[in-house]
Amino acid sequence: MIFDLLGVPPQALLGQLLLGLINGSFYALLSLGLALIFGMLNIINFAHGALYMMGAFVSWMLLTYLGIPFWPSLILAPLIVALFGMALERTMLSKLYHLDHLYGLLLTFGLALIIEGAFRTMYGVSGRVYPIPEILRGGTNLGFMFLPNYRAFVVVVALFVCLGVWFFIERTRIGSYLRAGTENPELLQAFGINVPRMITLTYGLGVGLAALTGVLAAPIYQVHPLMGFHMIIVVFAVVVIGGLGSMLGAIVTGLLLGVVEGFTRVFYPEASATVVFIIMAIVLLLRPQGLFGKR
Amino acid sequence: MTLEASESERPGAHPADSAPVELSVQDLHAYYGESHVLHGMSFDVPRGEVVTLLGRNGAGKTTCLKCIMGLLRQRKGSIRFSGTELIGMQPHRIARLGLGFCPEERGIYASMTAEENLLLPPKIQEGGMSVEEIYRLFPNLKERAKSQGTKLSGGEQQMLAIGRILRTGAKTLLLDEPTEGLAPVIVRQIGDIIKRLRASGYTIVLVEQNFQFASTVADRHYIVEDGKVMEMIPNADLHANMDKLREYLAV
Numbered sequence: 001m002i003f004d005l006l007g008v009p010p011q012a013l014l015g016q017l018l019l020g021l022i023n024g025s026f027y028a029l030l031s032l033g034l035a036l037i038f039g040m041l042n043i044i045n046f047a048h049g050a051l052y053m054m055g056a057f058v059s060w061m062l063l064t065y066l067g068i069p070f071w072p073s074l075i076l077a078p079l080i081v082a083l084f085g086m087a088l089e090r091t092m093l094s095k096l097y098h099l100d101h102l103y104g105l106l107l108t109f110g111l112a113l114i115i116e117g118a119f120r121t122m123y124g125v126s127g128r129v130y131p132i133p134e135i136l137r138g139g140t141n142l143g144f145m146f147l148p149n150y151r152a153f154v155v156v157v158a159l160f161v162c163l164g165v166w167f168f169i170e171r172t173r174i175g176s177y178l179r180a181g182t183e184n185p186e187l188l189q190a191f192g193i194n195v196p197r198m199i200t201l202t203y204g205l206g207v208g209l210a211a212l213t214g215v216l217a218a219p220i221y222q223v224h225p226l227m228g229f230h231m232i233i234v235v236f237a238v239v240v241i242g243g244l245g246s247m248l249g250a251i252v253t254g255l256l257l258g259v260v261e262g263f264t265r266v267f268y269p270e271a272s273a274t275v276v277f278i279i280m281a282i283v284l285l286l287r288p289q290g291l292f293g294k295r
Numbered sequence: 296m297t298l299e300a301s302e303s304e305r306p307g308a309h310p311a312d313s314a315p316v317e318l319s320v321q322d323l324h325a326y327y328g329e330s331h332v333l334h335g336m337s338f339d340v341p342r343g344e345v346v347t348l349l350g351r352n353g354a355g356k357t358t359c360l361k362c363i364m365g366l367l368r369q370r371k372g373s374i375r376f377s378g379t380e381l382i383g384m385q386p387h388r389i390a391r392l393g394l395g396f397c398p399e400e401r402g403i404y405a406s407m408t409a410e411e412n413l414l415l416p417p418k419i420q421e422g423g424m425s426v427e428e429i430y431r432l433f434p435n436l437k438e439r440a441k442s443q444g445t446k447l448s449g450g451e452q453q454m455l456a457i458g459r460i461l462r463t464g465a466k467t468l469l470l471d472e473p474t475e476g477l478a479p480v481i482v483r484q485i486g487d488i489i490k491r492l493r494a495s496g497y498t499i500v501l502v503e504q505n506f507q508f509a510s511t512v513a514d515r516h517y518i519v520e521d522g523k524v525m526e527m528i529p530n531a532d533l534h535a536n537m538d539k540l541r542e543y544l545a546v
Contacts, residue, residue, distance in 0.1 A: 176407070176411060176414075176415055177415075179404070179406050180404050180406075180407070180415055182406075183404050183405065183406055184404065186366055186386075187396075187398060187402040188415075189366075189386040189387045189390075190364045190366060190386050190387075190389075190390055190396045190398075191387075191390055191396075191415070191463070192387050192390035192391045192416065192417055192419045192463070193387055193417065194385075194387045195387065196385075
């Protein structure tokens with residue numbers, strides 16, 4: 001057995017693989033949203049991490065203050081955060097499209113600081129616990145490892161949502177408008193498509209994905225005002241590795257890097273926090289447009 | 296028709312024909328930032344006619360089409376399309392009134408196949424052509440349906456760019472230099488298509504530099520220079536006005 005050869009018990013390896021897949025699912029969902037937003041708005045959405053955190057917090061608030069459980073929250077919280085995002089787009093981001101990427105990055109970075117600051121002021125820096133929904137508690141013994149049900153659920157949902165978004169963009173009529181809008185929005189509008197509205201909805205979709213990731217993450221990590229800050233740095237590295245603007249690239253790279261991180265944790269734990277950035281540096285040197293990016 | 300000779304001396308005047316004016320541009324001014332590029336352009340396009348805007352590079356022909364479509368926001372004056380004022384209107388609303396736009400650079404989407412490009416523009420009115428009809432008009436496109444849009448030859452891309460707006464039901468087409476850089480045999484093919492479209496009732500505004508080609512398809516020509524319409528020449532009088540034309544179009 002190869003596992004024995006490397007002196008690593010298979011349980012540890014598979015356990016880390018699963019953990020890697022979960023992180024990878026989060027990376028995939030977040031970088032997919034970032035890629036969508038970048039394609040259509042030409043803005044690098046630095047507020048993505050803060051909006052992910054908001055997803056987790058809104059879900060926690062719905063439960064704590066209104067008693068709304070996880071399942072409706074899974075739809076409701078992303079919807080609320082998406083509406084908030086669309087208001088930001090209409091009132092602020094939309095003024096920057098004709099300027100350099102840098103301005104959008106600065107604005108969204110500022111927004112991220114404000115949003116995270118506001119939640120820190122209200123809730124402090126201690127994390128809150130979001131209980132795993134009843135039906136997904138416990139786990140399944142697969143013989144070679146113990147699979148926590150909720151974690152399996154997260155991976156499945158993330159994969160379905162990623163595939164759904166990909167299908168929507170590549171195979172539907174509205175998706176074809178989205179692709180065309182990424183390439184030449186002016187002409188698309190001259191064909192009769194309301195491009196400004198489409199841009200707002202795209203931002204809403206990207207933000208909604210971030211918030212959904214937050215809702216899914218809430219029972220695994222603690223709900224914490226800075227949870228997005230830690231996440232977003234890794235996700236940006238993922239996006240750089242995958243290549244900005246490629247949906248499939250975002251999904252595949254996200255999952256892959258999650259798994260790579262997991263394996264690194266088994267074989268060389270010291271590097272597990274940095275492996276993504278090492279890969280990013282290598283990709284930038286050898287293929288600056290990213291693995292899936294076009295020149 | 297005897298009136299037409301005097302019409303040609305009043306650029307932008309309403310035509311004497313009984314056909315109602317489909318598109319009327321009056322005293323149009325346009326700006327790119329600080330620079331003033333159209334200086335009071337006026338002309339009329341009667342319904343069912345093929346009208347050209349003839350002029351040198353940089354005369355303002357393309358800018359004029361962009362103003363009509365609302366793609367250039369800094370514009371003043373009046374543009375009326377079947378009675379509706381277009382100044383101040385957003386491009387997608389303008390398109391939905393029944394205008395089809397084929398840009399100079401053709402605007403074929405690289406991320407889509409030829410067929411996806413063809414199917415991209417939404418239907419805006421009843422009475423557009425079916426995909427089969429478009430393929431009958433442009434048999435090449437059917438053969439290349441699954442190819443990436445930008446992998447098509449220049450002529451095929453032009454046909455795709457025209458075919459694409461025939462599906463939508465738009466009955467007034469703005470074509471920006473559809474023959475630019477194409478082989479004579481393709482130019483002739485595109486000329487035939489324009490004549491067939493005219494015969495089936497389309498109104499067409501054609502931006503051209505090639506007046507030889509323009510003379511084979513158009514009913515009237517507006518000579519554009521320095522952001523103004525200098526003259527209207529009915530196609531029948533084109534040869535009588537050759538010297539003047541050469542002067543306007545000479546590089």
